[in-house]
Amino acid sequence: xxxxxxxxxxxxxxxxxxxxxxxxxxxxxxxxxxxxxxxxxxxxxxxxxxxxxxxxxxxxxxxxxxxxxxxxxxxxxxxxxxxxxxxxxxxxxxxxxxxxxxxxxxxxxxxxxxxxxxxxxxxxxxxxxxxxxxxxxxxxxxxxxxxxxxxxxxxxxxxxxxxxxxxxxxxxxxxxxxxxxxxxxxxxxxxxxxxxxxxxxxxxxxxxxxxxxxxxxxxxxxxxxxxxxxxxxxxxxxxxxxxxxxxxxxxxxxxx
Numbered sequence: 001x002x003x004x005x006x007x008x009x010x011x012x013x014x015x016x017x018x019x020x021x022x023x024x025x026x027x028x029x030x031x032x033x034x035x036x037x038x039x040x041x042x043x044x045x046x047x048x049x050x051x052x053x054x055x056x057x058x059x060x061x062x063x064x065x066x067x068x069x070x071x072x073x074x075x076x077x078x079x080x081x082x083x084x085x086x087x088x089x090x091x092x093x094x095x096x097x098x099x100x101x102x103x104x105x106x107x108x109x110x111x112x113x114x115x116x117x118x119x120x121x122x123x124x125x126x127x128x129x130x131x132x133x134x135x136x137x138x139x140x141x142x143x144x145x146x147x148x149x150x151x152x153x154x155x156x157x158x159x160x161x162x163x164x165x166x167x168x169x170x171x172x173x174x175x176x177x178x179x180x181x182x183x184x185x186x187x188x189x190x191x192x193x194x195x196x197x198x199x200x201x202x203x204x205x206x207x208x209x210x211x212x213x214x215x216x217x218x219x220x221x222x223x224x225x226x227x228x229x230x231x232x233x234x235x236x237x238x239x240x241x242x243x244x245x246x247x248x249x250x251x252x253x254x255x256x
Contacts, residue, residue, distance in 0.1 A: 024176025
């Protein structure tokens with residue numbers, strides 16, 4: 001077995017994304033002794049009703065911090081603006097600095113076919129930041145890593161891509177039945193998003209919708225509740241299947 005740091009860094013676009021898509025995997029990795037760090041590219045300050053942007057930002061920070069605490073995880077906002085997230089040199093350097101501070105063996109980020117532009121942009125920034133995290137000439141205050149982190153991609157909100165076509169087959173499903181209540185406990189801290197999801201997506205009960213989403217994934221995998229993932233296997237990245245080996249007990253490799 002190859003050696004990687006037992007630290008996981010999840011970088012998503014907005015507060016509540018981590019809890020929605022991949023909290024089950026994080027809970028299982030935490031049970032295997034991994035330290036968890038959660039980060040968002042943006043402050044989420046547009047995602048609220050009845051509050052100013054500053055009040056929304058503060059509210060969402062506290063919600064995300066409390067959700068992360070469910071896994072004894074730390075939480076960081078990288079500093080982008082939701083709705084106006086761009087792949088810039090500043091955002092790349094900030095993300096590289098975070099990766100180098102955390103020094104993870106595993107990084108998780110969004111897919112390039114997610115429905116939300118912020119998600120796709122965050123995924124692109126995370127991808128290149130992982131690749132550059134080992135290079136000493138990057139204009140970054142943190143020292144470079146000795147090994148490029150393994151990079152995994154999280155699922156989007158639905159079973160279709162940004163244009164509504166079926167998603168590519170995932171590399172594996174994950175049985176999260178044993179940790180579904182931990183995942184829901186984390187998500188339950190994001191109460192500000194109940195009204196946002198109702199207005200934006202017509203989802204009347206965001207938390208119930210999320211649990212049902214994991215149940216539908218579970219049906220595809222033959223378990224009660226599930227999540228699914230891709231490992232980034234493109235050039236420049238190590239492809240050692242660390243999550244698949246660490247969580248072998250809960251892995252189901254089937255077509256979606």
